[in-house]
Amino acid sequence: MKSPKTAYSIGKNRQPSSYRRSLLSLLMQRLRSGLRFSTGYAFCSFSVILCLLSFAFLFSCSQPSPVREQLSRAEQVMETDSRAAALVLDSIDSSTLRGEEAALYAILRTQTDYKNYKPLTSDSLARIATDYYGTPLHKNYHAAMAWYTLGCVYSEKNDDINAINAYLQAIGLFPETTNLYFALAKQNLGIHYLNRQMLDDALNTFSSCKNQLIEAGDKKRLAYIDYYIALAFLYKEEFEKAKELFSDVWNNDNTSNFLKGEALLQLAKISLYDDKNYPETLNLVHRHIAFTDSTFMGVDNNMLGDIYFETAKYDSAYWFYRQSLLYENEINTLCCNYKKLSETASLVGQTDSIASYVSSYTILLDSISEIRRTEEIASIQSKYLLETEQRRQSLHKRWSLVVFSFSIVLVSLLLFLWFIQRDRKRKSDYISLCDEVRQSKLKKYENIKETLDSCCSVFRMTAAFDMMTNIQTKQDFHVDKKVSNLIAHDINTCFASLRTSLKQEAPAINEKEFFYITCDYLGFDTNTTSFFLCSAYSTLTSMKSRLKKKMTPELYSLFFPKK
Structure with missing residues (x-):
């Protein structure tokens, strides 16, 4: 049994056990948080740094006896x-x-x-x-x-x-x-x-x-x-x-x-x-x-x-x-x-x-x-030569195994890098292609926008545009079959190039929907358009929802910009 003096000298300057336990739990908590890594990452950077610092500390403290x-x-x-x-x-x-x-x-x-x-x-x-x-x-x-x-x-x-x-x-x-x-x-x-x-x-x-x-x-x-x-x-x-x-x-x-x-x-x-x-x-x-x-x-x-x-x-x-x-x-x-x-x-x-x-x-x-x-000495020499040869062969086998294992690892690493490079190139090519397609679409939509604006300018100079304006300003204006046909004829004539382009982008759009698109873009309200198309107000409202499904978001936003 240790003497009281010895026991005191060994235990002096120590912190209370509860304090040590709290420090230990805090240390373990920090270690766990440092060593935790999310899916998709091989190692957390903190854990790597912690391991390197630990090894450096151990080697720096090791002194020869x-x-x-x-x-x-x-x-x-x-x-x-x-x-x-x-x-x-x-x-x-x-x-x-x-x-x-x-x-x-x-x-x-x-x-x-x-x-x-x-x-x-x-x-x-x-x-x-x-x-x-x-x-x-x-x-x-x-x-x-x-x-x-x-x-x-x-x-x-x-x-x-x-x-x-x-x-x-x-x-x-x-x-x-x-x-x-x-x-x-x-x-x-x-x-x-x-x-x-x-x-x-x-x-x-x-x-x-x-x-x-x-x-x-x-x-x-x-x-x-x-x-x-x-x-x-x-x-x-x-x-x-x-x-x-x-x-x-x-x-x-x-x-x-x-x-x-x-x-x-x-x-x-x-x-x-x-x-x-x-x-x-x-x-x-x-x-x-x-x-x-x-x-x-x-x-x-x-x-x-x-x-x-x-x-x-x-x-x-x-x-x-x-x-x-x-x-x-x-x-x-x-x-x-x-x-x-x-x-x-x-x-x-x-x-x-x-x-x-x-x-x-x-x-x-x-x-x-x-x-x-x-x-007897000849036997010793033979035994020595045999042991030397066995050691040489054993060493050769070990080196062969090491070289083979290293070659496997190297080939695997090269294949892995090749696959990564190939995947990166494929993704890069895909992104480039998508960019080209997007740029092409943007260019096409810009052309459609120019065509649309040009067609609108031409249509505003026709009698049909004046009739549509009168319908919108005078709600009691009578729209007969002749007026409706005249407006439809002028729209078809002025917007012929736009209709061709729109047919390529959204082939499911019918004639009535095309008229609704042009009228809305020209600034005519739904009531005016319903008079011209001789359709109910609710029909035109649901028509806009159907158009959103038939057109791409970019094309839809082109004809129906947010106000």
């Missing part, structure tokens, strides 16, 4: 100062890390330990990184570094099989082939091939690595690669090529003293086993002893034993072979020692030791055969 900043700083300084990187990593509580941060910490911690020459006894830390990143379909730098780091651990443990698998995975995941670690992964892979006597694979890998180092201008690492290429040629018994490269390494100013000593030792081997130049070999061995520390005394004593064995000085040879056993030797030198001891023992009267030497030699030879296990 302090741990991530420390990891980035350690990653930056690791290449130039691995001890400083280790100090940065020491300040991080690794027990709180999860996900990507834990994976990156595992990579950096293992790499700094490796660069600071701390023994890597377990792969558990590096496995955190490889378990997190796995083998993604897309190339990823940190995923590649995770597998490279795991390979470094197995290299330290002399586990060629797992190291080869890790380096193969790393090489396939580096996004850039110009990266230093890409070249280092190839270099280490070649060394493990060399350990397993897979000489062709080693040479191919070293050659590829050398080309990249030449492009990068890294002369120090070039000398290192030249040494291992020469070593591969030596194992293939191509002594001339090996001798030339070892000499280049020895004479290279960028070569470290350690590597110079190694090159000198290999030149001594070529002089002994290929040239059979024992004085030269003896000179090179003594130079090597003087140049290096006691680390390689086992190999030096073994070679001195071989020199004295070849010159039939068996007691000296036996003594140097025995001396070689006092130093730490790699398994091939040790196996060779026991073989030579078993051969020399009978020559110096040490027959009791022969069985022991032969037994040790046999055990070591079996161990060497077991270590090489080239079939």
Whole structure:
């Protein structure tokens, strides 16, 4: 339970709950009003602006965590100062890390330990990184570094099989082939091939690595690669090529003293086993002893034993072979020692030791055969190639699906735009046509109006117009058949052109209705027109309603303008 002080500190400066609820309801109401859109619109402009502002707010507020900043700083300084990187990593509580941060910490911690020459006894830390990143379909730098780091651990443990698998995975995941670690992964892979006597694979890998180092201008690492290429040629018994490269390494100013000593030792081997130049070999061995520390005394004593064995000085040879056993030797030198001891023992009267030497030699030879296990490595290579091809095919399928989907969307969008454009053009053409028709009708109605006015002017000069005027001014004027026929004749004569035009626009209009139209337009009232047409007043009133149905609104308003 929280203390009262804690509870107060957490809850202070807060508004009452009712106030917060009112604010929340107001906010939700505004959101709903903003996100509401009417039919026919895909999105409301307010909702779009609100979403954009929300995303901008989220991204602007997101800051990298302090741990991530420390990891980035350690990653930056690791290449130039691995001890400083280790100090940065020491300040991080690794027990709180999860996900990507834990994976990156595992990579950096293992790499700094490796660069600071701390023994890597377990792969558990590096496995955190490889378990997190796995083998993604897309190339990823940190995923590649995770597998490279795991390979470094197995290299330290002399586990060629797992190291080869890790380096193969790393090489396939580096996004850039110009990266230093890409070249280092190839270099280490070649060394493990060399350990397993897979000489062709080693040479191919070293050659590829050398080309990249030449492009990068890294002369120090070039000398290192030249040494291992020469070593591969030596194992293939191509002594001339090996001798030339070892000499280049020895004479290279960028070569470290350690590597110079190694090159000198290999030149001594070529002089002994290929040239059979024992004085030269003896000179090179003594130079090597003087140049290096006691680390390689086992190999030096073994070679001195071989020199004295070849010159039939068996007691000296036996003594140097025995001396070689006092130093730490790699398994091939040790196996060779026991073989030579078993051969020399009978020559110096040490027959009791022969069985022991032969037994040790046999055990070591079996161990060497077991270590090489080239079939298992070939299986790893095949598995790697298969996984790489499967990833490539999977990636190709995904890209194909993306391209196909994009093409479908693009084609659909183009069709949609084409239909919209076509519909717009159709509507535009329709509107233009309607405008033309309307303009044509207006022009026609203007012509009818001109014709009507012209006919009216002519009719006003006739006797029929005077008769109609008298009928309107003198309601007792007698209209007989003769007067009616005269008026009708003059109207037909004066309004003949108008009647022709009106017949085209409103063919349903009869003669009596035509007379009613002309009389009304001339200004005669309904009573006067009824006298002339000899029709009842109500008949003419209903006639006007019928004309409204027979004529277009424009034509009707032309003859019966609003007063």
